[in-house]
Amino acid sequence: MIDVLIIEDDPMVAKFNSIYLKSIPGFNVSGLASNVEEGKMFLKRNRVDLILLDVYMGATTGLEFLVELRNERNPVDVIIITAANDKASVQIALRYGAVDYLIKPFSFERFQDALLQFQRHFQLLKSTLTVSQDEIDSFLLMPERTDKDMFDLPKGMTIVTFSRIVKQIINREKNKFSAAELAEETGISRVSVRKYLNHLVEINLLVVDVVYQETGRPLHRYKINIEKMDILHSFITK
Numbered sequence: 527m528i529d530v531l532i533i534e535d536d537p538m539v540a541k542f543n544s545i546y547l548k549s550i551p552g553f554n555v556s557g558l559a560s561n562v563e564e565g566k567m568f569l570k571r572n573r574v575d576l577i578l579l580d581v582y583m584g585a586t587t588g589l590e591f592l593v594e595l596r597n598e599r600n601p602v603d604v605i606i607i608t609a610a611n612d613k614a615s616v617q618i619a620l621r622y623g624a625v626d627y628l629i630k631p632f633s634f635e636r637f638q639d640a641l642l643q644f645q646r647h648f649q650l651l652k653s654t655l656t657v658s659q660d661e662i663d664s665f666l667l668m669p670e671r672t673d674k675d676m677f678d679l680p681k682g683m684t685i686v687t688f689s690r691i692v693k694q695i696i697n698r699e700k701n702k703f704s705a706a707e708l709a710e711e712t713g714i715s716r717v718s719v720r721k722y723l724n725h726l727v728e729i730n731l732l733v734v735d736v737v738y739q740e741t742g743r744p745l746h747r748y749k750i751n752i753e754k755m756d757i758l759h760s761f762i763t764k
Contacts, residue, residue: 528648529556531574533565533591534607535583539630543578543607545753546637549730552645562586574602576644579624581608581615589618596622603648605640607632634760680725687714691722695732695750696758702735702747723748731758 530553534540537560544555556574559565561583568574581588592604605626606619619627625647626640650661679688694711695703705723709716723746726732731754737745750758 581610
């Protein structure tokens, strides 16, 4: 498990970053800090593997904190998450070892890419004392992402169908629905719809209730996990 500290002064942004992080297997939100000083106090008492760090936060900026960490020879990894899009900020962040730089607002896919890429680095360097050139190239020479792997769907599923189903689900907001109802609205077979719904349940974006009818047959009723509505919206292709 990768333990993460989120340092962010906007409570809503911190909440969404925390929700995003919890939806990615292998990551744990160890703590939340609203400024650099709180972050320093947390680090004195706790070990973390990664910091998600904002830049503009009152007296001490996130970049100043990053420089301070490196001057103290603290090797903790840092991903900058900020509205700061000037070249100077980006250069400082990269020069002092930030592993990625996300400019607000960003999509869940970009956030997920950053975390999964870090996870690959972390696991590789933790599991071996030496690495090959191919292994280094795999995470330093990032391949261009394609639509095919954007959502990392299970075999047999397509992004077009997935997006079409998600749009109908979002239109229902808090209302419960069945696979049959969604199939009728989308024109997609009930078997296919159920496959996509089960995937959304597996990644915790939908919740499902089972109701037994008078015939004894189970009826599955789905609804959106409201806390992850923003992630669901990010899955709609343009």
